[in-house]
Amino acid sequence: MSDTKIQAAAIDVPIEELIKEFDKDLFALVAKYHSAKIKSTSPVQAMTRGNAYQTIGMREVFLQGFRPADEDIYSGMCMAGQSFVDLGCNLGERTRIAVRNNASFAEGIEYEEFFVGVGALVNIYNKIPRIILRQGDVAQPGCLKSDYDIGACFSAFVYVQKNLEELLGRIKRLFMLETHALKTGWFHHYIATVEPYMPHWIIYDVSGHGGIYENSHRACIAFSRKKNTLLGISPTRSHELGIRNKNIRDIDIKASALFMGMFGESGRNSPQAFQALREELSTLVDPSDDKITACLRATIVELEQDCTPTRKTGFRSDEYWLQLFRGMVEFHTSGEMSLANSYLTYMRSISKRGEYDPGMRRLLLDDSAAADRMRLRIKSFFDILRTGVNSSPIVAFNAISLDCAADCGIDLHPIPAAYIITDKQTRRYFCNWFDGYHRIAALSLSGAKTARCMFSWTNLRPPFLNYDGASNKEELKLSWSDPNVRKVVELTFDQLLCRP
Numbered sequence: 001m002s003d004t005k006i007q008a009a010a011i012d013v014p015i016e017e018l019i020k021e022f023d024k025d026l027f028a029l030v031a032k033y034h035s036a037k038i039k040s041t042s043p044v045q046a047m048t049r050g051n052a053y054q055t056i057g058m059r060e061v062f063l064q065g066f067r068p069a070d071e072d073i074y075s076g077m078c079m080a081g082q083s084f085v086d087l088g089c090n091l092g093e094r095t096r097i098a099v100r101n102n103a104s105f106a107e108g109i110e111y112e113e114f115f116v117g118v119g120a121l122v123n124i125y126n127k128i129p130r131i132i133l134r135q136g137d138v139a140q141p142g143c144l145k146s147d148y149d150i151g152a153c154f155s156a157f158v159y160v161q162k163n164l165e166e167l168l169g170r171i172k173r174l175f176m177l178e179t180h181a182l183k184t185g186w187f188h189h190y191i192a193t194v195e196p197y198m199p200h201w202i203i204y205d206v207s208g209h210g211g212i213y214e215n216s217h218r219a220c221i222a223f224s225r226k227k228n229t230l231l232g233i234s235p236t237r238s239h240e241l242g243i244r245n246k247n248i249r250d251i252d253i254k255a256s257a258l259f260m261g262m263f264g265e266s267g268r269n270s271p272q273a274f275q276a277l278r279e280e281l282s283t284l285v286d287p288s289d290d291k292i293t294a295c296l297r298a299t300i301v302e303l304e305q306d307c308t309p310t311r312k313t314g315f316r317s318d319e320y321w322l323q324l325f326r327g328m329v330e331f332h333t334s335g336e337m338s339l340a341n342s343y344l345t346y347m348r349s350i351s352k353r354g355e356y357d358p359g360m361r362r363l364l365l366d367d368s369a370a371a372d373r374m375r376l377r378i379k380s381f382f383d384i385l386r387t388g389v390n391s392s393p394i395v396a397f398n399a400i401s402l403d404c405a406a407d408c409g410i411d412l413h414p415i416p417a418a419y420i421i422t423d424k425q426t427r428r429y430f431c432n433w434f435d436g437y438h439r440i441a442a443l444s445l446s447g448a449k450t451a452r453c454m455f456s457w458t459n460l461r462p463p464f465l466n467y468d469g470a471s472n473k474e475e476l477k478l479s480w481s482d483p484n485v486r487k488v489v490e491l492t493f494d495q496l497l498c499r500p
């Protein structure tokens with residue numbers, strides 16, 4: 001066609017029409033090459049990859065691949081405003097998800113030029129800003145030219161580990177690592193390899209596999225140089241994702257002494273008062289906040305009439321629950337969380353005296369932050385009493401299967417019953433570090449049979465926390481680098497999350 005004819009055609013077709021046609025062609029092109037049967041060979045270990053590995057989002061349509069799309073992967077990672085690099089990014093789907101989670105800039109590096117090209121078309125089709133996908137060999141020195149706040153290696157460690165020190169030197173805040181299909185020894189293979197460069201780690205999720213590895217699982221691990229970076233990951237995922245978390249298992253409330261032992265001081269009438277409340281609540285027909293408030297009022301009277309003085313004031317004391325119940329009644333009656341609310345006032349006073357979680361101290365000093373947090377707590381307590389389910393899973397850290405501990409030659413006995421939780425298959429776990437004690441308390445009062453717990457393991461604390469009566473026990477000297485400890489985590493992970 002001559003230049004004049006091309007110009008005439010361009011003028012004849014309105015730009016909206018051209019864009020529509022362009023989008024259609026782009027979609028068809030991506031779909032064609034996404035489903036094409038090809039083999040791509042990596043220079044590392046001559047590994048071969050087929051196409052259609054990632055499921056890709058094309059606006060509202062998904063082109064299915066071997067690995068499902070997962071928009072939740074960055075929950076808890078504080079991605080907003082962070083620069084991000086995705087090592088071995090394939091078609092860059094997870095790089096795009098980082099942008100959708102407000103990364104300031106996301107770069108995907110992929111060895112296979114063909115994947116880079118198709119991924120770039122997907123970026124254009126979806127109009128993704130602040131992103132680049134480029135060809136590169138992560139196993140080679142000099143692959144990264146700048147620093148990033150967050151780096152990720154999803155199922156690509158075999159390549160990344162060849163150049164680990166240099167790559168991690170460029171990743172400043174957080175390194176997310178998804179393992180390949182788990183095999184015996186994975187804990188040592190991944191964690192011991194990365195921790196010399198980033199000493200703190202948390203195993204925060206489990207992910208499935210597909211194709212020939214259908215029955216296999218992968219672990220998701222985050223590493224950092226600073227402890228604080230990791231502390232909020234699992235609690236945030238619990239609140240943001242709720243039951244979408246994949247590492248949730250049900251814990252049998254009645255069979256778990258810790259869950260049943262939240263209420264009532266010995267020597268007082270309170271154990272009976274709380275038991276009566278539990279029975280009342282679990283037999284309520286159509287439970288409503290009105291009916292729950294009436295039950296709480298009766299328990300408040302019972303607790304106030306107990307003449308035996310209480311010597312305790314902090315969390316789990318009779319005084320604590322009395323103040324919480326008062327605060328709940330006041331909140332329900334007035335419909336607001338005033339600064340004079342009994343529970344809020346009480347929380348601020350025990351925090352000031354150093355009798356409550358030091359991590360909450362700053363928040364409780366701030367009027368509006370304190371009122372917001374206590375309002376949420378009270379509302380969630382009502383929700384659980386009403387429904388008997390916890391929409392945000394309780395986070396159980398560093399649980400160890402008692403059977404697996406015995407198999408690994410770790411003698412944890414005798415452990416007080418209060419540190420043992422039991423799953424629905426009656427398998428028992430030692431665990432004495434949770435996030436969500438109020439959810440545990442509300443569930444146990446509601447008469448619910450099971451509690452949703454999500455499981456994480458982390459070296460933010462030693463493997464077996466001190467527990468009453470065990471202060472001089474040998475096992476307390478165990479560290480995360482002990483082969484038996486690593487083995488017991490692998491076995492517990494497998495038992496709990498891979499064979500639920």
Ligand SMILES: C[S@@+](CC[C@H](N)C(=O)[O-])C[C@H]1O[C@@H](n2cnc3c(N)ncnc32)[C@H](O)[C@@H]1O
Pocket residue numbers: 040042043044049053054067087088089090091094109110111112115136137138139153154155156159
């Ligand atoms: C198992 S796939 C994982 C893809 C993606 N990270 C995900 O989880 O969805 C591994 C990817 O790494 C790419 N790859 C292989 N060797 C590489 C290398 N030396 N440098 C960069 N990428 C590589 C492969 O082409 C493939 O796309």
